[in-house]
Structure formats: structure tokens, C-alpha cells
Amino acid sequence: MTVTTDTEAAVSLRGVKLQHDKFVLGPLQCDIPRGMVTAIVGPNGSGKSTLFRSLLGLEPIQAGEAEVLGSRLNGGQGDSYKTRIGFLAENPHSHENNLTADEKAKFSSYWYPNWDFERYYKLLRHFDVDGSVKLSKLSKGMRRKVELSITLAHDPELLLLDEPSSGLDPFAWKTMLEELRRYMEPGDRTLILATHIMEEIRRLADYILFIYRGRILGMYEKDRLLDDWRTLVVQQQPAVGTSIELLQRTPGLQGLTEAGPGLYRLEVDEPEQGETYCRSCGFQVLAVQRMELEDILSCLIRKEEARR
Numbered sequence: 381m382t383v384t385t386d387t388e389a390a391v392s393l394r395g396v397k398l399q400h401d402k403f404v405l406g407p408l409q410c411d412i413p414r415g416m417v418t419a420i421v422g423p424n425g426s427g428k429s430t431l432f433r434s435l436l437g438l439e440p441i442q443a444g445e446a447e448v449l450g451s452r453l454n455g456g457q458g459d460s461y462k463t464r465i466g467f468l469a470e471n472p473h474s475h476e477n478n479l480t481a482d483e484k485a486k487f488s489s490y491w492y493p494n495w496d497f498e499r500y501y502k503l504l505r506h507f508d509v510d511g512s513v514k515l516s517k518l519s520k521g522m523r524r525k526v527e528l529s530i531t532l533a534h535d536p537e538l539l540l541l542d543e544p545s546s547g548l549d550p551f552a553w554k555t556m557l558e559e560l561r562r563y564m565e566p567g568d569r570t571l572i573l574a575t576h577i578m579e580e581i582r583r584l585a586d587y588i589l590f591i592y593r594g595r596i597l598g599m600y601e602k603d604r605l606l607d608d609w610r611t612l613v614v615q616q617q618p619a620v621g622t623s624i625e626l627l628q629r630t631p632g633l634q635g636l637t638e639a640g641p642g643l644y645r646l647e648v649d650e651p652e653q654g655e656t657y658c659r660s661c662g663f664q665v666l667a668v669q670r671m672e673l674e675d676i677l678s679c680l681i682r683k684e685e686a687r688r
């Protein structure tokens with residue numbers, strides 16, 4: 381079941397659409413709540429980075445309406461809302477290669493009214509990087525740490541992180557999680573991150589927005605999703621004369637595959653009702669298992685492919 385949240389939206393999309401070459405993003409319809417962490421999850425090329433760029437006005441939306449922190453995009457509101465956003469792009473900008481981290485930080489300080497050098501140096505120390513080294517001379521992971529420190533140093537209201545842990549070693553990754561939790565502590569900050577790291581999602585996210593081929597497959601509260609979705613393995617009982625058609629009417633059915641002769645695997649988001657139903661139809665329930673996020677995403681993708 382897709383959620384609707386009562387919380388005020390940090391990002392609100394109403395039929396948002398844009399296209400470049402063959403790729404179409406949208407129409408997208410969703411509200412991303414303030415004060416929460418939302419993970420955007422989807423296979424390569426599904427449009428996560430494109431969505432981020434459009435929220436920053438770097439790729440103009442061509443249809444629909446989008447609001448970010450109360451400012452309507454393409455509504456002539458100017459660029460001032462962007463100073464309230466921290467954005468970490470997926471890849472570093474090569475035109476900044478000759479700057480040191482501290483020089484980049486100084487440039488950023490002119491742009492962001494809330495810039496805080498003390499916070500910046502504290503973050504650099506926590507990530508254990510030297511701010512006096514040219515960005516081009518840093519390893520991929522070290523540069524990521526610098527970029528993260530700069531993105532967090534102005535304590536933005538909205539933080540957009542595109543694959544933030546790319547290149548980080550496990551220690552730096554833990555430091556990043558600590559810093560992101562600290563960032564969220566005041567309760568009014570919003571974090572939206574695109575990531576392929578399921579452990580990151582499990583540890584950080586309140587909500588998950590699944591995206592595939594430019595379309596939203598659903599937005600879910602993470603804990604409920606992990607609680608609700610189960611795999612049932614059921615065995616047909618020849619004596620009872622059960623059939624697959626009966627299984628297709630299982631409550632909360634999301635996916636159904638034949639796993640062997642008379643053996644079926646069901647993915648359901650109403651596990652108790654689903655299990656009771658299967659038994660009542662004469663199937664023997666052999667196993668009930670919680671689903672991992674990657675399996676839930678695969679199931680949603682299979683469903684979308686069957687719908688197309």
C-alpha cells in the first residue's frame with residue numbers, strides 16, 4: 381500500500397514531467413514529507429539524478445507543478461530557495477579540480493547565508509581529511525568526504541544527496557551515517573537521498589520512494605513495508621483439487637510465481653490474511669518469510685513490467 385503522509389511536504393510533485401532524448405521522467409505525483417528521511421530507490425537509469433536536478437531547476441520541468449520548500453518551480457520565485465538546499469551531486473565537478481577543499485568552502489560561503497566555517501572544519505576533522513589539498517589530488521572517497529562536509533556546512537533545510545556513500549570506506553560510511561543522523565536531530569530538517577545501498581536505507585530512511593524507468597512505483601513507510609511484505613511458499617494438495625486461479629485472489633497479492641510442480645511463491649503485503657486465505661483454499665503453507673528491500677523492489681518491477 382502506498383502511503384499518504386499527514387506531515388507538511390518539503391517537496392510536492394503534481395504530474396511533473398520532463399524529457400530528454402528518449403528518456404521520459406514522469407508524470408510524477410508525490411509528497412515528500414518534511415522532517416523525515418526519504419530514500420529514492422531504483423535501478424540504474426531510472427531517473428533519480430534527473431529528479432534531483434529538476435528540483436534544483438537545473439533541468440526545467442516541462443509539465444505539471446512542483447513545489448520545493450514552499451517555492452513553486454517555474455513560478456518566477458527566483459533562485460533564493462536554492463540557498464536553503466544542500467545538494468551533493470553524483471559526480472564531482474571537474475572545473476573545481478584546481479581548487480583546494482578550503483577554497484571551495486570559501487566560494488560556497490558567499491552563496492549560503494547560513495554558512496558556518498566552524499561546522500565545516502569540524503566535519504573535515506570528523507571525516508579525517510586535509511582541506512588544504514587540491515581536489516584533483518584527493519582519492520575518490522576523500523573527495524566525497526570533502527563534498528559531504530561542504531554540503532552539510534550551511535545546515536540546509538533540505539538535503540539532497542545523490543549516492544552519497546559512493547567511494548567511502550566502511551569507517552567513513554559510518555561517520556557519514558552519524559553526521560546525517562546529527563543533521564536530522566533538530567527535527568525540522570529533510571533528507572532525500574538516492575542510493576543503491578540497502579543497508580543505508582535500512583539504517584536511515586523513514587520513507588522509500590521506488591522509481592523505475594522514470595515512473596514512481598510507490599512510496600512506502602519503511603518500517604511498515606518491511607513488516608508487511610512477506611513471501612509465502614505454498615504447496616498444492618492434489619486431493620483437494622486446488623488451482624492457481626484461487627491463488628490469484630489472495631488478499632494483498634503482489635506477485636505470484638510457480639516454483640515447481642504444484643509449488644507456488646507468493647509475495648503479499650497482507651501476510652496474515654494471505655496465509656489464512658491460502659490455507660482456507662486447501663493449500664499447505666510451507667514457509668512464510670520476511671522480504672528484503674531488494675526483493676520488494678524486484679517484485680514491484682515485475683508487476684510494472686506486466687502492466688506495461
Ligand SMILES: Nc1ncnc2c1ncn2[C@@H]1O[C@H](COP(=O)(O)OP(=O)(O)OP(=O)(O)O)[C@@H](O)[C@H]1O
Nearest residue numbers: 400401403422423424425426427428429430431470
Ligand atoms: N543530459 C542528458 N541528456 C540525455 N539523456 C540523459 C541526460 N542525463 C541523463 N540522461 C538519461 O536519463 C536517464 C536517467 O538518468 P539518471 O542519471 O537520472 O538515472 P539514475 O536513476 O540517477 O541512474 P544511476 O542509478 O545509474 O545513477 C538515463 O537513461 C540517462 O541516460
